[in-house]
Each structure stands twice: as C-alpha cells, then as structure tokens.
Amino acid sequence: MTAINRPTPASLQEYLRKHELPNRRQNPQYPSPEKIIRYGAIIGSVIQCHSSMGRAMEQARQHIINYEEIGGSAASGTVILADTLIHSKGRFARTWHAPIGGLWGCIILADTFMPRARTLLPLALGVACCEAVRDLGAKKACVRWVNDVLVSGQKIGGFLVESFRSPHYGEEYHLLGFGININNNCFPETLANLAVSLSHTLGTPVNLHDFTISFLAKMIWNIGILCYEEEQDLHRDFSWEDSGDSEGQKDHLLLEQWKNLSDTLGRRVLYGYDIQKKPQYEARVTGIRPDGAIVMRLDDGNQIIEHSGELQYL
Amino acid sequence: MTEEIDFDAILGKYHSDPYDYVEICATHTGRVNFKVAEGSNVNSPSGEWLHIPGSPLFEITRERNPKLVTAKTNGTISSVRTELEGQFVEAGERLLTIRHPLKKKEVIEGILKEVLYLFPAPERAKYFFSLDIQSRIEKNGAKTLTVKPGDEIIIMSLMKRDTPIYYTGETGVIHSVYFTPGVSVDQGQPLIGICASDKLPLIQKIITRVKADWDKLIEPANLEEE
Numbered sequence: 001m002t003a004i005n006r007p008t009p010a011s012l013q014e015y016l017r018k019h020e021l022p023n024r025r026q027n028p029q030y031p032s033p034e035k036i037i038r039y040g041a042i043i044g045s046v047i048q049c050h051s052s053m054g055r056a057m058e059q060a061r062q063h064i065i066n067y068e069e070i071g072g073s074a075a076s077g078t079v080i081l082a083d084t085l086i087h088s089k090g091r092f093a094r095t096w097h098a099p100i101g102g103l104w105g106c107i108i109l110a111d112t113f114m115p116r117a118r119t120l121l122p123l124a125l126g127v128a129c130c131e132a133v134r135d136l137g138a139k140k141a142c143v144r145w146v147n148d149v150l151v152s153g154q155k156i157g158g159f160l161v162e163s164f165r166s167p168h169y170g171e172e173y174h175l176l177g178f179g180i181n182i183n184n185n186c187f188p189e190t191l192a193n194l195a196v197s198l199s200h201t202l203g204t205p206v207n208l209h210d211f212t213i214s215f216l217a218k219m220i221w222n223i224g225i226l227c228y229e230e231e232q233d234l235h236r237d238f239s240w241e242d243s244g245d246s247e248g249q250k251d252h253l254l255l256e257q258w259k260n261l262s263d264t265l266g267r268r269v270l271y272g273y274d275i276q277k278k279p280q281y282e283a284r285v286t287g288i289r290p291d292g293a294i295v296m297r298l299d300d301g302n303q304i305i306e307h308s309g310e311l312q313y314l
Numbered sequence: 315m316t317e318e319i320d321f322d323a324i325l326g327k328y329h330s331d332p333y334d335y336v337e338i339c340a341t342h343t344g345r346v347n348f349k350v351a352e353g354s355n356v357n358s359p360s361g362e363w364l365h366i367p368g369s370p371l372f373e374i375t376r377e378r379n380p381k382l383v384t385a386k387t388n389g390t391i392s393s394v395r396t397e398l399e400g401q402f403v404e405a406g407e408r409l410l411t412i413r414h415p416l417k418k419k420e421v422i423e424g425i426l427k428e429v430l431y432l433f434p435a436p437e438r439a440k441y442f443f444s445l446d447i448q449s450r451i452e453k454n455g456a457k458t459l460t461v462k463p464g465d466e467i468i469i470m471s472l473m474k475r476d477t478p479i480y481y482t483g484e485t486g487v488i489h490s491v492y493f494t495p496g497v498s499v500d501q502g503q504p505l506i507g508i509c510a511s512d513k514l515p516l517i518q519k520i521i522t523r524v525k526a527d528w529d530k531l532i533e534p535a536n537l538e539e540e
Contacts, residue, residue, distance in 0.1 A: 091474070093445070115437075122474045146474040163477035174475070273440060273471075273496030280496075281363060292473050304365040307498060308440045308471045 003049035004083050004100070007212045012044045012220075020217040030253070032228065040224025042077030043107060044216045054087040056080055056106035060175045061164055064108065068168035076110035076173075079216060088179065091160055091310075092274050097191060101184035101199075103212055107219065111163065111172035116233065116252075117226040120292050121174060122147050123258050124226060125159035128218035129180055130261045133157070135214060138201045142263035145285070145294050145311055149180075150263075153313065154196035156181050180215070182206050225254045252290065259288065268314045271296065275310040282314060321523055324428075328421050336387050336412040340403045344376035348410070352394050356385040356412060372409060389414035422524050426490060426517065430507030431483045435499040439472035441479075442495040456488040461508065468505060479505075486510045489517055 016037060024033040053059050059082075064074040082105060085098035098104045113121065126147025133141040133149060133156060141151050149157035157180040164173045181197040183205055199206045229252050251259075259265065264285050272279040283296035283304065293307045340346065349370040350356060356369035368385030375381070392413040403409070416424065435441065443451060444466050450459050461467055462485040470477045490507035493499050509517055 091476075118475075119473055159474070161475040163475065165478070165480065278496070298363075298365055300361070300366070302361065302365045302367070304363060307438065308473060309496070 001051040003051045003081070005081055005103070005208050005212060006049045007044075007047055007081070007209055007216070009044055009047055011209075012047070012213055012216055015213045015217050016041075016220065019214075020221060024221065029256070036224035036228045037220060038224070039227035040220035040222070042075075043109075043220045043223055044077060044079050046075045046078040047216075048078065048080045050080070050082040052084050052086060053080075053082045054085070055089065056082060056085060056104060057160075057162055057175050057177050058087075060106045060108050060173075064164065064166050064171075064173060065168075068166055073169070073171065074108055074173070076108065076112070078108040079105060080108070081105040081212070085179075090158060090179075092277070094276070096158070096179055097184075097188055097195075098179055099184050099186070101197070101208070102182050103178065103180040103208065103215065105178055107176040107178075109174045109176060109223070111174055113174075113226065114230050114233070116291065117230050118174075120226060120252065120254055121176070122159065122161045123254055123292060124219065124222035125161070125176055125178060126157070127254065127257050127261060128215060128222045129157040129159070129178070131218045131257075132211060132215040133180075133198060134261075136198065136202065136206060136211065138198060140201075141261075143258060143261045144313070145262065145264045145288070146292070151196055151201050155194055156196055156198055156201065176219075178215075180211075182208050182211055222254060222257075225257075229253055255288065255290070255292070264288075264294070264311065267311075269296070270312040270314055271306060271309055272312075273309045275312055279312070280309075285311075321520070324425055325523070325527055328416070328424075332416050332421070333389075334387075334414045334416055334420070334424070335392065336389070336414055337408050338371055338383070338385075338410050338412065340374060340405055340407045340409055341381070341383060342374065342376060342405045344374040344381075344403065346398055346401060346403050346409060347373045347375075348394055348396065348399055349373065349382075350391045350394065350410065352391055354391045356387075356389060356391060358385055358388040374403075385412060387412055387414045418524070418528050421528075422521055423490070425520050425524065426507060427504070429513070429517065429520070430489055430509050431486065432504035433481060433483055433506050433508060434502050435470075435493070435505050436479065436501065437470065437472060438498060438501045439470045440496055440498055441468050441470055441493045441505055443467065444469055444478060451488075456491060457514065459488050460485065460511065461488060483508055484510065487514065489514070 021033055021037055024030055059080050067074045084100045085104045088096040088098040090096045126143040126149055129149045130141050130143050138151055141149055144150050147159045148155055160177040162175045164175055181195060183199045185197050185200050187195045268284050270279050270282050283298045286297050287295040293305050296304050298304055349372055358368045360366045371383050371385055373380050373382050389412040392411045394410045447467050461481050463482055465481045466478045467481045468479040470479050486508040488506050489509045492504045
C-alpha cells in the first residue's frame, strides 16, 4: 500500500531554500545561517515513506543491518516515516498511540558528534518540533525538559533517542524517534486529558506533508547548530564539562533557543526517573546547565541537579 | 582476576589501618581557598536524595567564578596543603586528604574490588539493565547470569537518550551490582563486578571470612556496622 505522507528530499531542499534559510537570515543571533544549514543538510537526504510498520526504531535498525549485509552503510540522515505504527512505544516500554493522521518516524544519524553535542542531541528534536508547531500558529506550544512539546499542558509531540551499534561494522548510530500528533484527534481514554493534536489546537486540519517538511527543515537547522557549536567549542579555551554555570560564557545556540521555547524554568515540578511508576520529589526549576542538566531547588532550600529523568508540572 | 588471595595479609592491612584515604584534587585550574583544617571532621552528602551537600572543603575561583567543592565522603581531614592557600593551582593538583573510616560492607567491597573485574560507567548518567538481562536476573538472580564480551548488558540513560552498553571484559557472572536504577553514577565508577564462575566459592570465602573476623578486625572505637 502506498504511503499517504510522501515528502521528498527535493521538496525539503526547496523549502530550505525558499523559507528556512531566508527566515533564519533575519535573526541576527545566527552568525552563519548558510553554514549551519550545510552542517545539518544530511537530514532528509534519503526519505523512506511507509503506509504502516511496527516500530520506526526497529525499522531503522533493520535498515542499517540490511545495508551492511550487502557491504554498504545506511546513509546518515535517512528519515523513515510511517502513516501509522502498529507496535510503537515510548520510554520504559510505554504504549504510544500512532494512528493515521500523525507524524511518526525516525531519523538515522551516524554518531560523528563530540560529547557535548551528543548530550544535547535530544534537545534538538523538541526545539525543532516546537518551532514547526509555532510556525503554524500554535503560539502557546512550549518545550518541557527534556524535549516534550506541550500545548496548554497537553502533549503534542514526544521524542526518544536510542543509540545503536551496527552488528557487522560496529558503527555507532543515533536513532531519533519522533511522534507528533497532527490530525489524529482521537486518543485512548488513558491519554485523552494528556495529549492533544495540532489540528485540534488550531481548530483546522493541517497539511501533514507541509508540516513534515517544515519539521525536517528545522531538524536540519538544529542539528546544524550542534555541529556549528562543535566547531566553535574547538576554538574556545574552556571545558563545558566542568563549568557549573555559564557565567562569562556565551550560551550554546541550541540551549538559548531551548530556553526561548521552554516554559520549564521557574516552574514547580514533580520529578521522577520514571515519573509514572515512581515519582520522586517536588521542586522548583531554577536553571539549565551548559550540559543540558536541569537545576532544581527543593523545599528545604537545597539544590539538586538531574541529567536524566522526567518532569511533571504542578 | 587474582588467582590466590592472602587473606591474612589483606585482613592484616585492614586491621592495622581500617581507613580509606581519599585524595581530593583541584577540579579545574583556579585560585584555592580552604574551608577545612587538619583534624576537621567532614560529612558526606545526606538527605533522602543525597541532595544536601557534604561539608565544604575548599573554594576554587576561576575567572571570577567561584566554585565550592564539598565532601563526597565522611571522615577526618588527615592532611591539607596549606601552602597552596590563596594560590593558583592546576587541575588535578592534590589539595587535601580525607581519612574515611571503613564500614564492614566497604571492607568487603574493597577486597572484592581487588578480585572482581569492575566494569566502569562510560559517562555520568543513570543506568539500568537491558530488558533481557533484567528479566533473567529477576528469574534466576544475577549470580547465575554469565556475561561475555559484546553482550548488551546495560542501558545508559542521559538526557532522554538511551544508549546500550556492551560488555567488554572477562567472561563471568555478575557478582556485584554497584548502581541503582534512577540514581546517577559518575564517569569511571564501577557499574558491575564480574567474576569467573569457578571463582565464586573464593569470593564467598572472602565475605564469610571478613564477616567472621569483623569484630577482631576493627577496633571497637572504629567499629561502624553500616
């Protein structure tokens, strides 16, 4: 069966040229928009479209294996899309509802990153999704640490990054899974109050193809930012790893944009590594560190820093 | 992995000096100001989430950015390099030493760490066993589980990025697990301790011997059960 959503690398390139690059050029914050886009341009160089599949992550792993079995390598930046996922799941094997109408898929990225970019990689997904959603008019969309995208407290997009070492050549890949509720307006009872679609938010159906192109263009930009900042890091004489705060340092461009789009800072939250199964404590978010870790203040006045886990707004 | 263990020598070492000497070094370059003196008692982090910092040890200032370094372990300050007070130091410079009284569990772990193969955390992150390993541990216990190089044993979770960690080391069974799911582990700290299955009786002998000799081993004044 032919996929309904069928964006092509050519249409993505056209969008980049006509919309993404001119828009980014207008922001003086970005010193070299062309360079940033060149860095990220591998995203979407190959786009596979399926009508249905089990899990996008599994499809990506198989895609890498298949290429290696014939002596090749999967193209870094390959995008795998499906109109619907049958066995999709979120973190901790949670079920993920992925019917027709949403944007479901995975990006395969070879691990060519240095440690800081690798750590910040999950932020790029949330930022790209939030930018794409806001571009369509959902101005209330915000990122919740790490990378959930919410509109008025309801989740519109969720992301998961898994690393994978290929079995034959031992190449390391990052599999960037994404699930964004676009025109899928019906949710299972358990998700009804927690999830929302973009079309419901806007009150009008959304062109899924156009949204996909916009999201991928923003992924190109944000992955490009990671690479661009890597280049800048090589010229800086400080180590981000041991910097407890960023005083006197210029913020990483991706973190800066994350802060612009996030409503997490200052919020009172419930924290847990697996918040559904084991919520741990309540705190107020006071900052985000250069390595993306969240800084919180507990009720007893002490500070706590978490590099992983989940937040729920209170 | 050590083939033969001289119990008397090892236990004698702990008997004569039941302490661990933890060297504290400069985390990065900067000007150092000590907050402790020789003989000061210091506390380790506390609180339900270990969120209450340990005792202040020193402040290190780099480019007008002061950073307070606190104790990660309890004990008594056995030496301070007071000649460095107010001086600029390089990263890694030894600044002071904490004499940490060992608990029974720590003595056992200390000995075991000499005989086990320790598989370290590649990054500061949270770790959990891969689903397959976890279900096998739940079913039969870790000590029946043989791991070999290349096995996907642990998942590293950092900023919502899950990375499978492949075992590299000697084939053996998982004897000790040093991480708790959901709790951060520092880079380089051991995640698991592995021993060859035929060495398991030897390991058990160590534990039994230390437990049996504990009261003789440690002077009552230093005795800290847990």
